Amino acid sequence: MNTLKITHIEKITPDVLQIRTSKPSDLEFKPGQATELFINQEGWKDEGRPFTFTSLPENDHLEFVIKTYPDHNGVTEKLLDLKAGDELLQTDVFGNIYFREEGTFIAGGAGLTPLIAILRNRNKYGDKNENNKLIFANKTKEDIILKDELEQMLGSNFINILSREKTEEHEHGQIDQTFLKKHIFNLQQKFYICGPDPMIESVVKDLKELGVDDENIIMEE
Known part of the structure; x- marks a missing residue:
């Protein structure tokens, strides 16, 4: 120890x-x-x-x-x-959540934490053509962890959705199939998912129904 x-x-x-x-x-x-x-x-x-x-x-x-x-x-x-x-x-x-290849990172609240180090690492060492996206679900705007740093690293590939607050700049609601279809165009990429258990279950179910293979879904074991 x-x-x-x-x-x-x-x-x-x-x-x-x-x-x-x-x-x-x-x-x-x-x-x-x-x-x-x-x-x-x-x-x-x-x-x-x-x-x-x-x-x-x-x-x-x-x-x-x-x-x-x-x-x-x-x-x-x-x-x-x-x-x-x-x-x-x-x-x-x-921990099973570590980088395999480029993809979409989906986090709810404090579930962002494993993804912070991965995204920092890719920002520092990744190929300039690497195209990672982060979808981040929170209750309100003030709950968005490390917002400025993530915006700087990801630009328009940093997508926020808020469940309890409506704002001009962020989407409102929950991550559901309609939302995923709007933001995901490649179903063959890796999906890294971390957050509360009900959110993970819902997102995994939606991704599978959209046609994502099990082997491309990465979450904590």
Whole structure:
């Protein structure tokens, strides 16, 4: 188990924390993969939760973007009390969501986190002709995580849909077949899907009905 010292912690949306920590010299992971973190304080050292690395493997620090649930009285609420200098404990690396080839990334809320590192990696190392698209579902505009960075990386290939707020610039509603048909023109590409279970089930069902093969649908196992 590695000990990570927090170097930076801040809220980047009303309920999402960005935490940067020290990085163990022997740690290896693929962009999109996750680890289990524990708070290194009495009463919390056995309360592990999975969180995705949003930093890139070559960075000299680790970064995690974490949605907090203050009403759950659990680990993410406790994270809100932490500050620079506090410590986390980190264990094994795991995760099936990592880059295979270009495609469409579909995320709901905090399900964006595995996709952040993949898209950062592709922005840095991908072929200039690589054409990745991100469809991001949230409740309101202020819930959109890392909006400016994603717009800068993806331009018009960054598509937002909001379920609880109508705006001029974003679509409104849920990701359904009509929405997917409007934004997806190649059914032979890879589809990377991450979000709440009901959303994943619905999107996978819709993609399959549209003709996407199982082997082209990538999600957490």
